[in-house]
Amino acid sequence: MKSNAVIAIHGGAGTILRASMSAQAEAQYRAALRDVLQAGQRILAEGGHALDAVTEAVRLLEDCPLFNAGRGSVFTADATHELDASIMDGRTLEAGAVCCVKRVRNPVLAARRVLECSEHVLFTGEGAEAFAAAQGLALVEPAYFHTDARYRQWQLAHDRQQTMLDHDGAARASLPSSESEAPEPTPQEPLDPNRKFGTVGAVALDAHGHLAAAASTGGITYKQPGRVGDTPLIGAGCYANDATCAVAATGAGEMFMRMVAAYDVSAQMAYRGATLEAATNDVVMNRLLRIEGRGGLIAVDREGNVALPFNTEGMYRGYARVGETCVTGIYR
Amino acid sequence: MKSNAVIAIHGGAGTILRASMSAQAEAQYRAALRDVLQAGQRILAEGGHALDAVTEAVRLLEDCPLFNAGRGSVFTADATHELDASIMDGRTLEAGAVCCVKRVRNPVLAARRVLECSEHVLFTGEGAEAFAAAQGLALVEPAYFHTDARYRQWQLAHDRQQTMLDHDGAARASLPSSESEAPEPTPQEPLDPNRKFGTVGAVALDAHGHLAAAASTGGITYKQPGRVGDTPLIGAGCYANDATCAVAATGAGEMFMRMVAAYDVSAQMAYRGATLEAATNDVVMNRLLRIEGRGGLIAVDREGNVALPFNTEGMYRGYARVGETCVTGIYR
Numbered sequence: 001m002k003s004n005a006v007i008a009i010h011g012g013a014g015t016i017l018r019a020s021m022s023a024q025a026e027a028q029y030r031a032a033l034r035d036v037l038q039a040g041q042r043i044l045a046e047g048g049h050a051l052d053a054v055t056e057a058v059r060l061l062e063d064c065p066l067f068n069a070g071r072g073s074v075f076t077a078d079a080t081h082e083l084d085a086s087i088m089d090g091r092t093l094e095a096g097a098v099c100c101v102k103r104v105r106n107p108v109l110a111a112r113r114v115l116e117c118s119e120h121v122l123f124t125g126e127g128a129e130a131f132a133a134a135q136g137l138a139l140v141e142p143a144y145f146h147t148d149a150r151y152r153q154w155q156l157a158h159d160r161q162q163t164m165l166d167h168d169g170a171a172r173a174s175l176p177s178s179e180s181e182a183p184e185p186t187p188q189e190p191l192d193p194n195r196k197f198g199t200v201g202a203v204a205l206d207a208h209g210h211l212a213a214a215a216s217t218g219g220i221t222y223k224q225p226g227r228v229g230d231t232p233l234i235g236a237g238c239y240a241n242d243a244t245c246a247v248a249a250t251g252a253g254e255m256f257m258r259m260v261a262a263y264d265v266s267a268q269m270a271y272r273g274a275t276l277e278a279a280t281n282d283v284v285m286n287r288l289l290r291i292e293g294r295g296g297l298i299a300v301d302r303e304g305n306v307a308l309p310f311n312t313e314g315m316y317r318g319y320a321r322v323g324e325t326c327v328t329g330i331y332r
Numbered sequence: 333m334k335s336n337a338v339i340a341i342h343g344g345a346g347t348i349l350r351a352s353m354s355a356q357a358e359a360q361y362r363a364a365l366r367d368v369l370q371a372g373q374r375i376l377a378e379g380g381h382a383l384d385a386v387t388e389a390v391r392l393l394e395d396c397p398l399f400n401a402g403r404g405s406v407f408t409a410d411a412t413h414e415l416d417a418s419i420m421d422g423r424t425l426e427a428g429a430v431c432c433v434k435r436v437r438n439p440v441l442a443a444r445r446v447l448e449c450s451e452h453v454l455f456t457g458e459g460a461e462a463f464a465a466a467q468g469l470a471l472v473e474p475a476y477f478h479t480d481a482r483y484r485q486w487q488l489a490h491d492r493q494q495t496m497l498d499h500d501g502a503a504r505a506s507l508p509s510s511e512s513e514a515p516e517p518t519p520q521e522p523l524d525p526n527r528k529f530g531t532v533g534a535v536a537l538d539a540h541g542h543l544a545a546a547a548s549t550g551g552i553t554y555k556q557p558g559r560v561g562d563t564p565l566i567g568a569g570c571y572a573n574d575a576t577c578a579v580a581a582t583g584a585g586e587m588f589m590r591m592v593a594a595y596d597v598s599a600q601m602a603y604r605g606a607t608l609e610a611a612t613n614d615v616v617m618n619r620l621l622r623i624e625g626r627g628g629l630i631a632v633d634r635e636g637n638v639a640l641p642f643n644t645e646g647m648y649r650g651y652a653r654v655g656e657t658c659v660t661g662i663y664r
Contacts, residue, residue, distance in 0.1 A: 093590045093623060099560075100456050120559045121586045124432045125457040127558010226459010227452045228431075235567045235592035254453045258425045260567035260595040267596065271603035291425060 003207040004304030007040035007053050008319035009033065011067040012198040013250045013296040016314025018331050026330065029066060029316055033328045036060045037320040040204060045322045050204040050212035050246070051089050051112075058085070058108040058214040061200035065147045067316070068198020070106055072147050073218020075154035076225050081145040083218055084232035085111040086122075090211030090240035095121050097232040098128040105138040108216045111232070113137065122232060145218070157222035199231055201238070201248025203300045207322070211246040211302060213238045213262070220253075229253025235263035242302060244269040245276055250315070251288070251295010259287050265299055276301040284309040336636030339372035339385050339536040340651035341365065343399040345582045345628040346530075348646025350663050358662065361398060361648055365660045368392045369652040372536060377654045382536040382544035382578070383421050383444075390417070390440040390546040393532035397479045399648070400530020402438055404479050405550020407486035408557050413477040415550055416564035417443040418454075422543030422572035427453050429564040430460040437470040440548045443564070445469065454564065477550070489554035531563055533570070533580025535632045539654070543578040543634060545570045545594070552585075561585025567595035574634060576601040577608055582647070583620070583627010591619050597631055608633040616641040 011033060039060055040053040062070025062085075073081045085107035086097035096115030099122065104110045110132040114123060123131050133139055199217040206212075215238040217231040230237035230253040237253065239262035240246035247262040256262070261283050268279035280299050288295065289311055296310025298317060306319045308329070318328035343365060371392055372385040394402025394417075405413045417439035418429035428447030431454065436442045442464040446455060455463050465471055531549040538544075547570040549563040562569035562585040569585065571594035572578035579594040588594070593615050600611035612631050620627065621643055628642025630649060638651045640661070650660035 088590075095590050100459075118556075119586065120556065120561075121589045122560040122565075123556070123558040124560050125558055127432075127556060131556065131558065224450075224452065224455070224459060224463065226455040226457055226463065228454040228456050233454075233565055233567075234589050235565075235595065239592070254451065257453045257566050258420075258427050260571070260592060263567065263592040263595060264599065267599035267603055271599055 003322050005044040005205055005207045005322040006300055006304050006306060006319060007037060007044060007057060007202060007204040008298040008300055008306050008308060009036055009040070009057050009061065009200070009202045009317065010248065010250055010296065010298045010308070011061060011200050011316030013310045013312045013315035015312065016316070016330055029330060030328050032064050032066050033316060033318040034326050037318050037326040040202065041320040041322060041326070044204065044206055047207055049208070050206040050210045051087070053204040053206065054202040054212045054214040055087065055108060055112050057202035058200055058216050059106050062106050062108060062216050067200045068218045069200040069216040071145055072150060073145050074150050074198060074221040076219070077222045078225050079154055080225065081142060081218060082225065083107045083216070084228060085214070085216035086232045086234060086238040087111045087115055087214040088212065088234055088238055088240040089115065090242040090246055093241060095234045097122045097234065098124070098132070099228045099232040100125045100226065101128045101132070102142055103129055103139045104132045105140045105144065108214055109137055111214070121234065153221050199237070199250035201250060201298060203240070203246035203248050203298050205246070205300050205302065205304050209242065209302060211240045211242050211300065213240040213246040213248045215248045230256035230261070233257060235260050237262055239263045239266055241266050245299050245301040247297055247299045249295065249297040251312070252293050255288055255291050255293025256295065258291060259283065259293065261288060261297065269301070276305045276307050280307040280309050284311050335539040335654050337376040337537055337539045337654040338632055338636050338638060338651060339369060339376060339389060339534060340630040340632055340638050340640060341368055341372070341389050341393065341532070341534045341649065342580065342582055342628065342630045342640070343393060343532050343648030344530040345642045345644045345647035347644065348648070348662055361662060362660045364396050364398050365648060365650040366658050369650050369658040372534065373652040373654060373658070376536065376538055379539055381540070382538040382542045383419070385536040385538065386534040386544045386546040387419065387440060387444050389534035390532055390548050391438050394438050394440060394548050399532045400550045401532040401548040403477055404482060405477050406482050406530060406553040408551070409554045410557050411486055412557065413474060413550060414557065415439045415548070416560060417546070417548035418564045418566060418570040419443045419447055419546040420544065420566055420570055420572040421447065422574040422578055425573060427566045429454045429566065430456070430464070431560045431564040432457045432558065433460045433464070434474055435461055435471045436464045437472045437476065440546055441469055443546070453566065485553050531582035533582060533630060535572070535578035535580050535630050537578070537632050537634065537636050541574065541634060543572045543574050543632065545572040545578040545580045547580045562588035562593070565589060567592050569594055571595045571598055573598050577631050577633040579629055579631045581627065581629040583644070584625050587620055587623050587625025588627065590623060591615065591625060593620060593629065601633070608637045608639050612639040612641050616643050
């Protein structure tokens with residue numbers, strides 16, 4: 001059976017420079033992306049639903065400590081974790097999301113339950129945790145989310161007493177910063193290659209012609225407690241509609257919220273007949289940059305076209321068509 | 333000086349039937365709407381900014397116990413209050429919002445401070461309260477939000493053990509319900525005229541050609557703690573862009589979130605050249621109803637056109653042009 005079924009994923013965008021990445025680290029990231037893609041690909045190859053493929057892909061990305069979502073999430077200023085996730089079904093336009101959860105092992109599974117088992121779309125904080133617990137989802141001690149690498153980032157940020165984007169560095173020096181209140185690192189200070197916009201996401205088209213999108217994040221290192229970015233917000237960080245496309249975004253969340261970035265891709269396709277490529281390029285390369293919004297997004301349309309644009313140095317990304325070899329990328 | 337400056341406000345949509353409203357109650361609502369409109373009108377007449385006019389209008393609506401925002405907010409299932417608000421400046425596309433706050437006297441003022449004093453757009457829960465406190469905003473004891481009328485609604489809902497929309501009644505019986513999980517009132521039971529979608533909002537165009545929108549709500553009576561609706565979400569319940577329009581929505585929040593309703597009005601204007609009237613009608617009368625999304629919205633465009641469509645029996649609403657008499661409305 002010939003199918004356009006395809007899944008695309010990302011593991012965050014930012015300053016990811018070839019020069020500062022060891023061959024070993026690169027191989028590790030590529031292998032992780034490939035594993036996740038193959039899991040999604042298997043679901044789609046068996047005639048599974050796009051909604052299931054993106055749920056599973058994001059669950060795996062949450063469980064992988066390399067990426068800033070679930071285990072491996074960055075720390076807030078209070079050295080805690082606050083996680084956000086969302087999911088949308090392009091077939092029904094149903095959606096579910098949670099934000100600011102501290103003990104839900106897999107926020108994307110909580111978002112999925114909100115979509116399926118609640119009349120609501122978004123739960124925050126303890127109410128979201130109570131909902132997840134009532135749904136029988138795994139809650140964990142906050143220590144579960146701790147990784148030494150992220151804790152070192154927190155310590156660094158704590159020493160600097162500033163908001164630090166979790167892997168970003170050079171971009172901050174070379175582009176006008178959206179966090180202009182935060183003091184810039186002194187020019188003498190070596191730029192931190194570990195700073196990027198950490199989010200994970202997945203979009204998929206299944207063999208039945210349905211689209212879905214999911215996203216999850218630990219936010220930004222040393223963020224103020226309670227800050228919510230674009231990831232759990234339908235239309236900002238995540239959107240899916242069988243009539244147009246599925247989109248998951250990663251980047252300076254506030255700019256994606258102000259631009260209603262994920263939905264804007266769909267609106268450009270629906271209302272002015274833009275192609276997926278044209279619409280995603282306009283959002284990432286024009287509209288977001290106009291307000292200094294750095295990041296990228298992954299998108300797939302109902303014909304199986306895939307677009308993975310980003311305006312940063314790199315974005316962990318990949319896609320896999322049913323019956324074909326996975327494609328992964330990191331740098332430009 | 334001839335100016336198109338105008339402000340429009342709403343105090344919620346739902347089943348507001350002429351037959352079930354006393355002359356005294358109607359006069360009270362109309363007077364409250366007029367007072368708020370005149371306050372906004374004064375700001376605009378003096379050359380003030382749209383952002384200030386909508387902030388002040390929503391602040392007054394929050395302080396008025398007749399409306400479900402600030403004082404007079406509905407109670408959650410736990411008999412607490414959880415308030416949401418947002419604001420957006422069409423000139424800069426800057427935005428601010430808070431959700432799930434329990435002690436901030438005027439959530440719209442917290443949203444305004446997020447817009448002005450934070451690099452972020454949305455804060456939730458205790459983090460939002462800590463931000464508001466750090467900004468010197470008034471925090472109150474939860475008892476401040478208590479009104480006897482809302483508490484009686486909570487008791488009624490508690491007895492029914494069901495989610496109840498805060499003023500809605502007949503619409504629920506006559507239209508397909510979006511809350512199909514909740515048991516319907518038995519036909520013998522008198523329909524509750526006090527049930528509506530309670531939100532407040534304001535949109536304005538100032539003499540300088542700038543647009544702004546703001547929204548605030550106490551949510552829905554007997555809602556599950558942690559539920560967040562469209563009101564604090566940029567693009568869903570609130571949106572402003574000098575290039576197109578300013579929009580504030582009220583209704584079944586989840587449907588507005590799934591439709592990215594407020595931003596959709598702007599997108600239709602920007603991408604397919606729709607007029608404000610055509611775009612708002614399409615969103616309220618077509619797109620929202622397709623997923624059983626009941627409610628309405630208020631909108632103003634950069635030429636000063638005003639649209640106040642709703643698909644429910646009524647919507648507390650009004651608008652005021654500089655130098656003209658206020659216009660208020662309740663029923664169809």
